[in-house]
Amino acid sequence: MVNIAVLVKQVPDTNSKIQIAGDMVDLSTVKMDISPYDEFAVENALQHKESGGGTVTAITLGGAGADKVLKGVKALGVDNIVRLDADGYMDSNSLQSVLAEEISSGGYDVVYCGKSAADTGAGSTGPGIAERLGWSSVSNVTEISFDGGLTVTSPAEGGNAIIDVSLPAVVSCDKGSIKVRKSNVKGIMMAKRAQVDVKAVSPPASSVTIVSQVMPPAKPAGKKFEGGDAAQTVAQLLRDEANII
Amino acid sequence: MTETVVIAELSKGKISSTTNELVTAASKLGSNCTIVVPCTESSVANEASNIAGASKVIAAKSDVFANYDASAWAEAIDAVAPSGIIITAASAQSKDLAARLAARRSISVIQDVIEIEGTTLSTPIYSGKAIQNVSVSGNTAISVRANVFAPADNTGNCEVQVIDTTGNVATALKEMVQRASQRLDVSEANIIISGGRGMGTPANFSHLEEIADKLGAAVGASRAAVDTWDEIPHSMQVGQTGKTVNPNLYIAVGISGAIQHLAGMRSSKYIVAINKDADAPIFQHADYGIVATWEDALPVLSSSLSGLLG
Numbered sequence: 001m002v003n004i005a006v007l008v009k010q011v012p013d014t015n016s017k018i019q020i021a022g023d024m025v026d027l028s029t030v031k032m033d034i035s036p037y038d039e040f041a042v043e044n045a046l047q048h049k050e051s052g053g054g055t056v057t058a059i060t061l062g063g064a065g066a067d068k069v070l071k072g073v074k075a076l077g078v079d080n081i082v083r084l085d086a087d088g089y090m091d092s093n094s095l096q097s098v099l100a101e102e103i104s105s106g107g108y109d110v111v112y113c114g115k116s117a118a119d120t121g122a123g124s125t126g127p128g129i130a131e132r133l134g135w136s137s138v139s140n141v142t143e144i145s146f147d148g149g150l151t152v153t154s155p156a157e158g159g160n161a162i163i164d165v166s167l168p169a170v171v172s173c174d175k176g177s178i179k180v181r182k183s184n185v186k187g188i189m190m191a192k193r194a195q196v197d198v199k200a201v202s203p204p205a206s207s208v209t210i211v212s213q214v215m216p217p218a219k220p221a222g223k224k225f226e227g228g229d230a231a232q233t234v235a236q237l238l239r240d241e242a243n244i245i
Numbered sequence: 246m247t248e249t250v251v252i253a254e255l256s257k258g259k260i261s262s263t264t265n266e267l268v269t270a271a272s273k274l275g276s277n278c279t280i281v282v283p284c285t286e287s288s289v290a291n292e293a294s295n296i297a298g299a300s301k302v303i304a305a306k307s308d309v310f311a312n313y314d315a316s317a318w319a320e321a322i323d324a325v326a327p328s329g330i331i332i333t334a335a336s337a338q339s340k341d342l343a344a345r346l347a348a349r350r351s352i353s354v355i356q357d358v359i360e361i362e363g364t365t366l367s368t369p370i371y372s373g374k375a376i377q378n379v380s381v382s383g384n385t386a387i388s389v390r391a392n393v394f395a396p397a398d399n400t401g402n403c404e405v406q407v408i409d410t411t412g413n414v415a416t417a418l419k420e421m422v423q424r425a426s427q428r429l430d431v432s433e434a435n436i437i438i439s440g441g442r443g444m445g446t447p448a449n450f451s452h453l454e455e456i457a458d459k460l461g462a463a464v465g466a467s468r469a470a471v472d473t474w475d476e477i478p479h480s481m482q483v484g485q486t487g488k489t490v491n492p493n494l495y496i497a498v499g500i501s502g503a504i505q506h507l508a509g510m511r512s513s514k515y516i517v518a519i520n521k522d523a524d525a526p527i528f529q530h531a532d533y534g535i536v537a538t539w540e541d542a543l544p545v546l547s548s549s550l551s552g553l554l555g
Contacts, residue, residue, distance in 0.1 A: 014485045014505055018374040025375050036486045091353040118485060121372055122356040124344035127315050131348035136415030137315050139341045151419065155337065156313065159423040163416050175479045175486065207385070208353050211365055211378040224534040228541025234517060234533045235549035242515045244494045245460065245553060
């Protein structure tokens with residue numbers, strides 16, 4: 001019986017427009033959703049459980065608004081849902097400390113997470129937690145096999161590495177070829193009644209402070225040409241003006 | 246004097262020029278720069294000793310560097326790297342390593358840095374839809390995006406110290422599966438030509454491949470193309486749920502420029518867009534836009550490139 005944890009994060013829907021109010025991003029009107037790669041982490045966690053039995057616990061870090069994401073994965077078949085109650089910015093050091101402590105006290109054998117979250121795009125959490133726990137980790141995993149232990153596929157220079165992973169380990173997941181399951185009405189009803197296990201945390205102080213959030217600098221208007229023959233002009237510009245070819 | 250530690254980026258077993266860019270980034274953060282070269286043979290590190298601005302090169306020699314194992318690499322590098330601000334490239338593997346090293350030293354990590362101004366670091370958030378500026382106190386680990394900082398010259402000459410090191414390998418490489426095609430992956434390429442659903446059929450991507458081969462470019466795709474055609478694998482996808490790329494040149498063909506796609510490629514140095522719809526959003530981000538069908542534009546582009554490249 002494997003004790004499986006999966007880390008999920010609530011982020012702005014990737015199709016949403018990001019706007020700035022003052023000198024910070026304003027998310028008040030933005031639809032929030034589970035971070036896309038976390039969906040693959042959840043699917044892999046559930047398949048791991050189905051391959052040989054066990055329990056899957058989804059863990060998030062955030063305010064009460066993040067319960068929606070937990071209920072969403074509960075509806076997919078996750079057994080337990082835990083929210084580490086914290087709001088506001090935490091740097092990677094304080095965030096990973098809190099998560100690693102929860103993983104450690106929960107007695108988990110394996111942790112799945114997305115390869116990066118759609119808001120920061122950093123991808124630090126999986127390997128960072130593994131280091132703190134003294135576990136192995138494999139990132140950007142596209143395929144997983146559960147036959148006779150855990151075997152994963154991860155990109156390496158010039159191709160893909162197929163790697164045997166011994167537990168305990170952290171596996172951070174890319175899209176790959178797996179299809180993620182959808183929730184059904186029964187699952188959604190059950191998730192509605194499910195209790196989120198809310199836990200207080202005491203993170204260490206952050207050494208990183210957000211100064212401001214701004215829109216990317218606007219690009220000066222480019223040159224636009226009509227008709228396919230202009231490709232010759234553009235090729236010449238790439239040589240003479242851009243010095244690229 | 247802030248100490249900086251650059252972890253050399255290697256490509257095909259050699260020091261990549263990205264390492265020179267990392268030394269430039271280091272010069273903005275501190276004055277004493279040590280380059281650590283993870284290697285199985287210390288001769289690899291000699292090339293790094295020419296990078297101007299480096300005060301010392303440490304050839305971290307170990308068998309563990311034959312294949313990437315995050316925990317063994319972090320342990321072996323941590324053992325030989327001085328304390329200070331750690332600077333790595335922002336490749337998938339190096340970001341993973343930066344996170345490991347930071348956690349090992351209980352410092353924070355800031356990934357994908359695109360600007361350094363005093364102690365303020367800028368990174369893209371929401372896949373580049375916005376930029377976050379942070380200030381850092383004390384030591385930290387940062388990964389630096391490629392093609393952002395000018396590479397330091399190779400006019401230096403500093404000492405190379407070879408130190409044997411090791412780490413505990415926790416994973417076992419079972420097999421390396423080489424990519425069938427010799428073409429670069431979008432995450433490794435300096436030039437990318439991508440196709441969208443406007444290509445009509447997946448077979449038409451062969452026209453992109455023809456140009457890619459001339460330029461030594463990688464072939465990418467939009468999410469719409471990947472979702473529509475099984476023949477176009479997700480590994481080719483550029484965008485918020487695919488790969489974020491930062492090449493010198495990005496050529497978008499038959500791609501309208503959905504916010505999802507723009508997020509993954511907007512920071513490319515030069516962008517060329519070919520689209521038959523003059524109002525396609527991609528043109529707002531293109532340095533050079535061609536309003537034409539790909540059928541009209543690509544043959545001309547192909548023959549022009551042949552002429553220019555000889």
